[in-house]
Amino acid sequence: xxxxxxxxxxxxxxxxxxxxxxxxxxxxxxxxxxxxxxxxxxxxxxxxxxxxxxxxxxxxxxxxxxxxxxxxxxxxxxxxxxxxxxxxxxxxxxxxxxxxxxxxxxxxxxxxxxxxxxxxxxxxxxxxxxxxxxxxxxxxxxxxxxxxxxxxxxxxxxxxxxxxxxxxxxxxxxxxxxxxxxxxxxxxxxxxxxxxxxxx
Numbered sequence: 245x246x247x248x249x250x251x252x253x254x255x256x257x258x259x260x261x262x263x264x265x266x267x268x269x270x271x272x273x274x275x276x277x278x279x280x281x282x283x284x285x286x287x288x289x290x291x292x293x294x295x296x297x298x299x300x301x302x303x304x305x306x307x308x309x310x311x312x313x314x315x316x317x318x319x320x321x322x323x324x325x326x327x328x329x330x331x332x333x334x335x336x337x338x339x340x341x342x343x344x345x346x347x348x349x350x351x352x353x354x355x356x357x358x359x360x361x362x363x364x365x366x367x368x369x370x371x372x373x374x375x376x377x378x379x380x381x382x383x384x385x386x387x388x389x390x391x392x393x394x395x396x397x398x399x400x401x402x403x404x405x406x407x408x409x410x411x412x413x414x415x416x417x418x419x420x421x422x423x424x425x426x427x428x429x430x431x432x433x434x435x436x437x438x439x440x441x442x443x444x
Contacts, residue, residue: 327346
């Protein structure tokens, strides 16, 4: 390892691919590059994270960015529950990078520390708000057991409605894909950030 990084990880990108370059990208992909490169562009990780990895496949990056914008603005899912779903997904995939970006975001969007800790430490959900507890159980069943018990599904459907539940599951699937990218390309948490997720 050099400077604390694994030998196959690039220093500029902190993953197994170098930072993408803007030259040669389509106008649509250049727009996404610019959003990620801009500290005020609205992304949590900039180019040193999943956005930079995705830009190595520019057409995919364009489609994925559009999907992300839909999840953020088009679903009607409250930001607090959106972040809850992302944290459940990050935890079930032990994605340190994903978790490190979204725990602070979840707290900013109104999740309680108690809820965050229940996800982080895989604690029982007794005592949490009903819908949060239901969605944590729902996500755990999806990712751990690859099925959802009828009563948990019914409670989630009752709490969100059909469209929002479909969107929430699609959101979790998208962030599971992001967790896979981060794992495969060994994206490193920035040096100035604390590892927030226990790896067990």
